[in-house]
Amino acid sequence: MADESAKAGGIxxxxxxxxxxxxNNSVIAMEQAxxxxxxxxxLTDSDIEALKAxxxxxxxxxxxxxxxxxxxxxxxxxxxxxxSAPTATASVTNASLSEDVAKWVAEGRKWSKSTIAAxxxxxxxxxxxxxxxxxxxxxxxxxxxxSTAAPPPPPTAAAPQAVVASGxxxxDVAKWVAEGRKWSKSTIAAxxxxxxxxxxxxxxxxxxxxxxxxxAxxxxxxxxxxxxxAxxxxxxxxxxxxxxxxVSRGGTSSTYVGTPAVGTSRAAAAxxxxxxxxxxxxxxxxxxxxxxxxxxxxxxxxxxxxFRFFLPRTLFEPATSFxxxxxxxxxxxxxxKFQQRYRIWVDRTPDRIFVIYARCTHLGCTPDWxxxxxxxxxxxxxxxxxxxxxxxxxxxxxxxxRAKVEIAPDGQILVDVSRLYQWPKGQPSQFNDDxxxxxx
Numbered sequence: 001m002a003d004e005s006a007k008a009g010g011i012x013x014x015x016x017x018x019x020x021x022x023x024n025n026s027v028i029a030m031e032q033a034x035x036x037x038x039x040x041x042x043l044t045d046s047d048i049e050a051l052k053a054x055x056x057x058x059x060x061x062x063x064x065x066x067x068x069x070x071x072x073x074x075x076x077x078x079x080x081x082x083x084s085a086p087t088a089t090a091s092v093t094n095a096s097l098s099e100d101v102a103k104w105v106a107e108g109r110k111w112s113k114s115t116i117a118a119x120x121x122x123x124x125x126x127x128x129x130x131x132x133x134x135x136x137x138x139x140x141x142x143x144x145x146x147s148t149a150a151p152p153p154p155p156t157a158a159a160p161q162a163v164v165a166s167g168x169x170x171x172d173v174a175k176w177v178a179e180g181r182k183w184s185k186s187t188i189a190a191x192x193x194x195x196x197x198x199x200x201x202x203x204x205x206x207x208x209x210x211x212x213x214x215x216a217x218x219x220x221x222x223x224x225x226x227x228x229x230a231x232x233x234x235x236x237x238x239x240x241x242x243x244x245x246x247v248s249r250g251g252t253s254s255t256y257v258g259t260p261a262v263g264t265s266r267a268a269a270a271x272x273x274x275x276x277x278x279x280x281x282x283x284x285x286x287x288x289x290x291x292x293x294x295x296x297x298x299x300x301x302x303x304x305x306x307f308r309f310f311l312p313r314t315l316f317e318p319a320t321s322f323x324x325x326x327x328x329x330x331x332x333x334x335x336x337k338f339q340q341r342y343r344i345w346v347d348r349t350p351d352r353i354f355v356i357y358a359r360c361t362h363l364g365c366t367p368d369w370x371x372x373x374x375x376x377x378x379x380x381x382x383x384x385x386x387x388x389x390x391x392x393x394x395x396x397x398x399x400x401x402r403a404k405v406e407i408a409p410d411g412q413i414l415v416d417v418s419r420l421y422q423w424p425k426g427q428p429s430q431f432n433d434d435x436x437x438x439x440x
């Protein structure tokens with residue numbers, strides 16, 4: 001780190017030496033706040049543009065060693081004599097502390113950075129003035145240099161009015177300034193956000209300086225080196241960056257408690273610069289849409305699965321009761337036209353009509369009707385049945401079952417396979433019971 005005790009230009013401060021990568025707005029604003037607290041020369045517009053572009057500053061040499069002090073801005077203020085520094089520091093500190101802060105300092109309790117951040121937030125909610133650099137340093141127990149806490153010089157005769165009158169200040173801002181109310185940096189940031197939402201032009205440097213109660217003289221010109229007149233004219237592409245840099249050099253608008261996170265630069269927000277984040281390009285928009293589509297699809301699938309749990313799971317099976325036509329439609333012998341649909345055979349003899357349920361009594365296979373052999377033959381294990389379903393060969397233990405049959409009111413044969421008639425081995429037959437057959 002470069003020597004920080006010198007008060008001339010060409011001091012790196014907390015910046016990395018050259019060569020270095022390009023720096024963003026938050027890092028530059030943090031460096032400006034550090035130099036403000038330590039009474040070091042602030043970065044000029046040309047220095048800020050060089051840092052953002054990843055190029056050496058005008059006073060840097062190629063080997064990373066700062067140039068001599070003579071290369072700095074001729075307008076950079078020098079430090080006061082050492083003999084008068086303690087007295088000036090004490091007087092400025094006592095004059096810059098509010099009654100509440102002076103009371104807290106007198107109690108001897110050392111505040112932490114998180115406690116100061118909470119106090120700053122409370123003051124912002126209550127509309128109270130924020131803690132300045134001197135008050136923060138006093139609460140943290142850090143030494144306060146006289147040049148850091150020095151109040152702005154007293155205005156000369158009609159100097160601020162002349163600058164305000166000649167600057168680009170709108171009628172609304174002039175009205176607010178005339179009311180005499182001093183704005184805080186958080187209020188200005190809120191006004192900038194409101195103007196951005198409404199599509200109004202953002203506050204410029206002169207308007208923000210007037211609302212903050214700071215002298216709006218051509219302060220940026222004092223930091224521009226005389227040897228580089230080209231840097232005095234801002235580049236068109238760096239207009240927003242120059243606005244943020246002027247705000248950061250303004251004082252309290254770039255005050256940080258601790259190390260600021262990326263994208264939280266209040267100086268950049270007050271200058272109209274958007275918070276640092278991913279570029280809103282077309283590819284990033286497509287990625288976000290893809291991710292959100294996947295998330296929504298996942299949630300919809302689980303939503304459907306959740307409600308499907310409450311729906312009944314019904315198993316639809318063939319009807320057990322059905323009609324097979326009129327008795328006159330069947331001739332003598334076995335009719336197999338309902339074997340595939342209902343698993344039955346309609347069998348007609350000279351004196352009766354009955355329905356055989358097509359299921360082998362051995363292991364439940366479906367036998368085949370062999371017209372040439374006038375028998376039913378099971379293809380699984382070779383069980384054989386005659387034309388009336390009576391077993392005579394193979395492992396079948398008993399004849400095949402017969403379904404209940406009756407005449408429906410319309411004259412058709414009504415079959416009910418849920419009621420079966422059997423002839424168990426060694427027991428009386430049920431084939432002659434009512435419902436087991438129809439008279440032919």
